[in-house]
Amino acid sequence: MRWRYPVFVCLILASTLVAAASGEAGVSVRDAWIRETPPGMTMMAGYMELRNNTSRPQVLLAASSSAFQSVMIHRTIVKDGMAGMAHASQIELAPSASLVFAPGGYHLMLMTPKRTLRAGDPVVINLEFRGGLVLPVAFEVRK
Numbered sequence: 001m002r003w004r005y006p007v008f009v010c011l012i013l014a015s016t017l018v019a020a021a022s023g024e025a026g027v028s029v030r031d032a033w034i035r036e037t038p039p040g041m042t043m044m045a046g047y048m049e050l051r052n053n054t055s056r057p058q059v060l061l062a063a064s065s066s067a068f069q070s071v072m073i074h075r076t077i078v079k080d081g082m083a084g085m086a087h088a089s090q091i092e093l094a095p096s097a098s099l100v101f102a103p104g105g106y107h108l109m110l111m112t113p114k115r116t117l118r119a120g121d122p123v124v125i126n127l128e129f130r131g132g133l134v135l136p137v138a139f140e141v142r143k
């Protein structure tokens, strides 16, 4: 099990780099996680807190990840007592505003994982903003 240590150090370095990159980009992400599902499930959900550190609006247009066949931005909506999900084509973050993606609200719908993801696994999801900014964010799978 000696090989585990260098791998672990690399992961810490990788997440530090991702954090540094998001600071420069003007949009930062905190508490990014994916809810673990039983193996074989074709859909998972990702959550995070987005913050716009700039003085202009930032618009999230799309997300993608090599770990999933596709990623969509969704919002859970309750209508007539029934919960459903709607695709959000874009999300505008006002200057200095934060937005929380959480169960029951906005989430990243992660379709068809390419491998089984277990608690503790790191997954990178790229957030794509208007203007061409692409922010790679390290999500952690949690129970």
Ligand SMILES: [Cu+2]
Pocket: 074, 075, 085, 107, 108, 109
């Ligand atoms: Cu959804």
